[in-house]
Every structure is written in C-alpha cells, then in structure tokens.
Amino acid sequence: MKWKRSERLVDMTRHLLENPHSLIPLTFFSERYQAAKSSISEDLAIVKETFEENGTGKLVTVSGAAGGVKYIPHVTETEVREVMALVKENLGRSDRLLPGGYLYMTDFLGNPKIMDRIGKVFASAFGDTEIDVIMTVATKGISIAHAIARHLNVPVVIVRRDSKVTEGSTVSINYVSGSTRRIQTMVLSKRSMKSGQKVLITDDFMKAGGTMTGMKNLLEEFDCELAGIAVLVEAEHTEEVLVDDYLSLVKLRAMNEKDRTIELEEGNYFTKGGKLS
Amino acid sequence: MKWKRSERLVDMTRHLLENPHSLIPLTFFSERYQAAKSSISEDLAIVKETFEENGTGKLVTVSGAAGGVKYIPHVTETEVREVMALVKENLGRSDRLLPGGYLYMTDFLGNPKIMDRIGKVFASAFGDTEIDVIMTVATKGISIAHAIARHLNVPVVIVRRDSKVTEGSTVSINYVSGSTRRIQTMVLSKRSMKSGQKVLITDDFMKAGGTMTGMKNLLEEFDCELAGIAVLVEAEHTEEVLVDDYLSLVKLRAMNEKDRTIELEEGNYFTKGGKLS
Numbered sequence: 247m248k249w250k251r252s253e254r255l256v257d258m259t260r261h262l263l264e265n266p267h268s269l270i271p272l273t274f275f276s277e278r279y280q281a282a283k284s285s286i287s288e289d290l291a292i293v294k295e296t297f298e299e300n301g302t303g304k305l306v307t308v309s310g311a312a313g314g315v316k317y318i319p320h321v322t323e324t325e326v327r328e329v330m331a332l333v334k335e336n337l338g339r340s341d342r343l344l345p346g347g348y349l350y351m352t353d354f355l356g357n358p359k360i361m362d363r364i365g366k367v368f369a370s371a372f373g374d375t376e377i378d379v380i381m382t383v384a385t386k387g388i389s390i391a392h393a394i395a396r397h398l399n400v401p402v403v404i405v406r407r408d409s410k411v412t413e414g415s416t417v418s419i420n421y422v423s424g425s426t427r428r429i430q431t432m433v434l435s436k437r438s439m440k441s442g443q444k445v446l447i448t449d450d451f452m453k454a455g456g457t458m459t460g461m462k463n464l465l466e467e468f469d470c471e472l473a474g475i476a477v478l479v480e481a482e483h484t485e486e487v488l489v490d491d492y493l494s495l496v497k498l499r500a501m502n503e504k505d506r507t508i509e510l511e512e513g514n515y516f517t518k519g520g521k522l523s
Numbered sequence: 524m525k526w527k528r529s530e531r532l533v534d535m536t537r538h539l540l541e542n543p544h545s546l547i548p549l550t551f552f553s554e555r556y557q558a559a560k561s562s563i564s565e566d567l568a569i570v571k572e573t574f575e576e577n578g579t580g581k582l583v584t585v586s587g588a589a590g591g592v593k594y595i596p597h598v599t600e601t602e603v604r605e606v607m608a609l610v611k612e613n614l615g616r617s618d619r620l621l622p623g624g625y626l627y628m629t630d631f632l633g634n635p636k637i638m639d640r641i642g643k644v645f646a647s648a649f650g651d652t653e654i655d656v657i658m659t660v661a662t663k664g665i666s667i668a669h670a671i672a673r674h675l676n677v678p679v680v681i682v683r684r685d686s687k688v689t690e691g692s693t694v695s696i697n698y699v700s701g702s703t704r705r706i707q708t709m710v711l712s713k714r715s716m717k718s719g720q721k722v723l724i725t726d727d728f729m730k731a732g733g734t735m736t737g738m739k740n741l742l743e744e745f746d747c748e749l750a751g752i753a754v755l756v757e758a759e760h761t762e763e764v765l766v767d768d769y770l771s772l773v774k775l776r777a778m779n780e781k782d783r784t785i786e787l788e789e790g791n792y793f794t795k796g797g798k799l800s
Contacts, residue, residue: 255529256573259536264639296533344691352690352712356679358672362541385661385681386689392669395635402633404662412663413629414621435629
C-alpha cells in the first residue's frame with residue numbers, strides 16, 4: 247500500500263500520541279509508509295507545528311544513527327487553569343461533604359476523561375524529570391497514578407496496607423500518620439522496584455503528608471530516589487507538613503459541615519512547578 | 524488563525540482519539556478550524572479511511588441537526604492475536620510462579636502501554652454494547668477497568684473489601700468465594716451507581732468466578748443490569764464456573780511448581796466475542 251501524505255499525517259499522529267516519551271526511529275515511519283525519509287521529515291514538521299501551536303505537546307528530534315522523534319506531552323497554562331477550574335467546580339459541590347469532615351471524591355477519580363487531563367497536566371510538569379516508576383498507595387491513588395504514567399510511559403507500583411499472597415515477598419514499614427498520629431503499616435512487593443530507580447510519588451489527597459513520608463521511607467528501603475511528589479488535592483492543616491517538595495493541583499482551604507460549604511483554591515502548581523514553560 | 528488541511532488532519536485525529544464514543548458536532552470542527560462544513564467532511568473522510576484501513580477504529584457519522592461524528596475504538600483480529608501472544612509470553616515466564624501456586628501479575632498490571640492495548644481489545648468487543656459503568660474490585664482489577672473505561676468513555680466504580688469513611692454510606696453484601704468456599708464481604712459506595720444502569724464487570728483474574736458472582740449480586744442491590752464480564756486471565760479449575768457469559772483474553776491451563784512451568788493459551792475472546800467483525 248502506498249500512503250498519501252494526508253493518510254500518513256493521520257496515522258503518524260495516532261502513533262505518536264499512543265507512544266509518549268518513546269524514541270521512534272525515522273526508519274519506522276519510512277518503512278511503515280513506504281516513503282522517503284525526506285517526506286517523513288516534512289510530515290513530522292507539520293505534526294510538530296500543529297502539536298506545539300495547539301497545546302498538544304512537543305516533538306523532539308534526536309539526530310544521528312540512534313536518532314528519531316519523541317512526543318513529549320505538554321500542556322499550556324490555559325489548559326492547566328481550565329483543569330484547575332474543573333476540579334474546583336466539581337469537588338466544590340456541597341453534596342461531596344461527608345460526616346466527619348471528609349470529601350467524597352471516588353466518582354471524580356473514576357472519571358477517565360477528567361483523570362486523563364489531570365494526568366497530562368502532571369506529566370507536563372515532570373516531562374523533563376528523569377522518572378522510572380510512579381508510586382502510589384491503594385486504593386484511591388491508583389487512577390491518578392495510571393493517568394500520569396500513561397503520559398510519561400513509565401510503570402506504576404502500588405503500595406498496600408496489608409500483604410497479599412499474590413504479591414510474593416514484600417518489604418513492610420511502619421510510619422506515623424501525619425494527622426491522626428497513629429502507627430500504620432505499608433507493604434510493597436520486593437519485585438516492584440530495583441535499586442537506583444527514580445520514583446515519582448502521587449496520591450489523590452494529602453493533609454499533613456504522613457502517607458507521603460511513609461512512601462518516602464519505603465523508597466529508602468529499596469535504595470530508590472525520590473524524583474517528585476504530585477498531589478491532586480492538598481488540604482489546609484494546622485500541623486507542619488511533613489514533606490515540602492510536592493506539586494499540588496488544588497488546595498482545600500476549608501470545609502464547613504454546618505453551612506455545607508467547601509472552599510477550594512489553586513494549588514502550588516504554578517508557584518512550585520517552574521518547569522512549565 | 525487559518526488552518527491548512529494538513530494541520531486540521533493532525534489536530535482532528537488527536538481530538539477524536541482523545542474523545543472516544545463521544546458525538547462531536549461538525550460545527551465544533553468548522554468553528555475550531557474556521558473552515559466550511561464541506562471541507563470538514565472531506566477531512567473526516569480521510570481520517571475515517573485511514574482509521575478503518577489501519578485498525579485504529581471506526582468513524583461513525585450521525586446525520587441531522589443533532590448529528591456529528593463519533594470515534595469507536597476497534598481493533599483488528601491481528602491486533603487481538605498480537606496482544607494475546609504478548610500476554611501469554613509475558614505472564615508465562617517461570618519467575619512469575621509464587622509459592623502456593625499463585626501467579627505474580629502486579630508488574631504487568633502496572634504497565635500502562637500493555638494495559639492500554641488490552642483495554643482497547645476489550646473495548647472493541649463491547650463497542651456495540653450499551654454500557655454506563657465499569658465495575659471492578661480493589662486492588663488488582665483497577666488498572667484494567669480504567670484501561671477499558673478510557674476507550675469506552677464511561678466511569679469506573681470500585682468495589683472494596685472493607686468500608687472506608689471517605690466512601691460515605693455503603694451497601695455491603697456477603698458472598699461465597701468460588702475456590703476457597705469462604706464467606707467474604709464486598710462493599711460499594713451508595714453514590715457510585717444509579718438504578719437501571721448497565722454495568723460491565725471486569726477483573727484481572729478469575730478462577731471459579733466467586734468474586735464475579737459477588738459483583739453480580741451487588742448489581743441487584745443497586746437495581747442495575749449486567750452488560751458483560753471481561754476477564755484478563757481465566758484459570759482452569761475443577762469446580763463448576765459460577766458465571767458463564769464472560770469474555771477472557773487468555774486462559775491459564777496449568778502451573779507446575781516443581782518444573783517451574785506456566786501453561787497459557789488463548790481465552791474465549793474469539794469464540795464468545797462474536798461482536799468482533
């Protein structure tokens with residue numbers, strides 16, 4: 247089959263979007279489309295311009311024998327503000343207030359389209375950071391971890407509260423919960439990380455940061471390095487935060503059970519996430 | 524900004540891929556690209572042909588005032604066989620054998636690229652089925668549920684083993700585990716489903732089907748309907764299977780701890796999934 251330029255552009259766009267942060271040799275495209283490398287380069291220039299002008303992401307060309315092209319998901323500031331507004335509007339609905347001052351977020355975390363946008367926003371901020379693995383804690387952090395992972399093309403590892411037979415041998419640590427000051431346990435399968443790996447930690451919600459500290463301690467047990475922390479919602483709190491190098495999308499300022507109000511504002515994404523150009 | 528056809532094709536492809544199973548009015552594209560509807564229709568014809576000839580999916584046009592275009596992810600038989608081979612090869616490695624005859628799958632379920640392909644394979648089979656929600660049980664089923672959900676554009680609800688304060692009021696049921704015959708509990712937030720919704724149940728592993736039966740019973744408590752069952756790995760077993768209308772990608776025929784061998788074969792995807800054209 248001989249491909250026309252228009253068909254190549256459609257298929258090439260699909261292939262790049264499905265393979266973020268992956269180096270694709272030009273020969274892959276020239277063989278797939280039975281086209282000269284010069285034609286492929288012209289196609290890629292069109293894709294690059296369209297991606298970059300419309301906030302899809304960057305197309306990075308690596309020259310040389312081992313060269314190729316790499317799609318780096320990257321959002322605009324407008325998109326980040328839109329996603330923040332969406333999160334604030336949705337999570338700010340008064341029927342999300344639960345007895346005891348908790349916020350119901352489960353349906354929100356189960357929405358694939360919103361999660362995909364949030365994942366891309368975080369993947370943008372960490373696009374230039376070396377990351378081998380994304381770590382989260384079961385259950386609520388899993389969807390956000392996978393959403394970020396897909397855009398960064400790295401695996402997800404899941405820390406559990408208890409050991410399960412299907413995990414094989416595990417490493418277990420105890421840590422102190424930040425807000426309740428209780429001793430808790432975290433368990434991670436020994437096979438899930440290799441020493442020296444760089445790990446992005448993520449979770450849906452952070453108050454005093456006890457869970458995050460627990461995960462940081464686990465990293466040490468595996469001789470791994472912290473590459474960053476991404477939090478969907480950080481909560482206002484009176485105690486000192488146990489971690490400081492985190493990036494948050496929104497901040498829960500206050501909840502009032504009597505008035506049934508939830509106050510959300512922008513997180514530290516723009517102030518801390520200086521990597522975003 | 525005036526868009527050229529080549530730029531429109533790139534951006535349109537991205538927009539369609541990011542919004543599967545969503546009806547997009549032609550006016551959305553003609554306004555975004557400042558182009559006549561006739562030009563947009565020609566663009567869409569190119570995208571449609573390229574998607575359909577290369578196994579990306581279908582592009583369905585709905586005519587009339589409320590009309591538009593919809594991208595339906597749909598894989599070829601070749602892609603399904605490739606994904607099956609990939610799963611068999613990867614899960615068949617002898618170091619996945621755990622004491623007690625369990626299979627270590629956690630790293631596999633944490634790989635976003637493989638999960639995305641598996642999700643699309645299942646989404647293809649259920650592309651013509653009316654589905655409102657995808658249900659799974661924590662923790663291991665979550666990544667596959669989200670992978671399918673993204674391609675079908677429906678939310679994920681997660682059944683838990685225990686009740687958590689962040690879930691609000693819950694509905695709890697007891698069920699008998701298929702292989703161990705033990706009484707177990709399942710909990711689902713009351714807010715997670717509305718009566719009458721059509722639910723696709725999924726999990727990473729199924730033996731006698733006890734967990735699936737538990738989820739089916741939960742559906743009844745919510746006055747919801749079963750739309751289908753998708754299983755990544757079904758295991759050979761001596762007992763009668765408690766559910767029969769499931770679709771599986773691969774089948775675990777046997778594991779031998781002494782010889783350290785794992786035998787996997789194709790699941791019932793092709794025999795049961797007659798919807799795949």
